[in-house]
Amino acid sequence: MSDPSVYDENALEAYDLVSSMLSPGSGLATWVSSHHPLKGKLVLDLGAGTGVSTLALADAGAKVVAIDASRPSLDLLESKRGDREIEVIEADFRDVHLPTKFDVITLSRNTFFLAQSHDEKIDLLGVIERHLKPEGAAFLDCTDPSEYLHAGGDASSVTYPLGTDRMVTITHTADRASQSTMSIFLVQGASTLSAFHETATWATLAEIRLMARIAGLEVTSVSGSYGGEEYTSRSREMLVVLGRP
Numbered sequence: 001m002s003d004p005s006v007y008d009e010n011a012l013e014a015y016d017l018v019s020s021m022l023s024p025g026s027g028l029a030t031w032v033s034s035h036h037p038l039k040g041k042l043v044l045d046l047g048a049g050t051g052v053s054t055l056a057l058a059d060a061g062a063k064v065v066a067i068d069a070s071r072p073s074l075d076l077l078e079s080k081r082g083d084r085e086i087e088v089i090e091a092d093f094r095d096v097h098l099p100t101k102f103d104v105i106t107l108s109r110n111t112f113f114l115a116q117s118h119d120e121k122i123d124l125l126g127v128i129e130r131h132l133k134p135e136g137a138a139f140l141d142c143t144d145p146s147e148y149l150h151a152g153g154d155a156s157s158v159t160y161p162l163g164t165d166r167m168v169t170i171t172h173t174a175d176r177a178s179q180s181t182m183s184i185f186l187v188q189g190a191s192t193l194s195a196f197h198e199t200a201t202w203a204t205l206a207e208i209r210l211m212a213r214i215a216g217l218e219v220t221s222v223s224g225s226y227g228g229e230e231y232t233s234r235s236r237e238m239l240v241v242l243g244r245p
């Protein structure tokens, strides 16, 4: 697992901007709401980070418990919380024991792939199983694994503007054999430069189905976009809903 606390403040601010820009939380909230109305519901957001998804889930009417191992990320989340119903807990999401059960559990923006091995993913699915109400649902918001293998997995970069005075270049490399991908984020201003990285290990839908079964869950729905498009070989997203069998 990559160290989730490696981001310094500069990187964190950039991560928050990139995260909001590439995958605004409103998309996730729309997808979740289409399966499970959020108003008045209790949501556990695992790997909440700086809160891009957490805030959107709370804005849709949910009461959210946000868990992350990175204190600086949670500090930024808290600074944006306002009067929304959000509780923040610093913890490792593979080993969480809360006395509460939740209507909805979310792992947004590839957080599921940050549990690096199959065993870690099964532990994480076990955490979901323990904390889900009988009729509850969990939402894994993943990039489709095929996306990582464009250009055969060789390094590919994309640069985005970050506000008016900076830009971020994100370079991905993927390794098919270990199903892992490394993303390096390079944030450049006129006289500043900072970098951070993230390592993830992807799982195919077939592997997720199997691991979910082992953890006492099942895949109840898969779509290819937040808007509910069918999941096909052309999908760039793999949006998985889990429930109890």
Ligand SMILES: C[S@@+](CC[C@H](N)C(=O)[O-])C[C@H]1O[C@@H](n2cnc3c(N)ncnc32)[C@H](O)[C@@H]1O
Residues within 6 Å of the ligand: 001, 004, 005, 019, 046, 047, 048, 049, 050, 051, 052, 053, 067, 068, 069, 070, 073, 091, 092, 093, 094, 107, 108, 109, 110, 111, 114
């Ligand atoms: C890809 S980010 C997603 C952040 C947020 N959900 C979003 O939509 O912007 C993954 C988050 O998982 C956190 N994380 C990674 N490993 C973790 C662990 N073992 N326990 C808790 N949080 C972890 C990282 O600190 C990071 O904030």
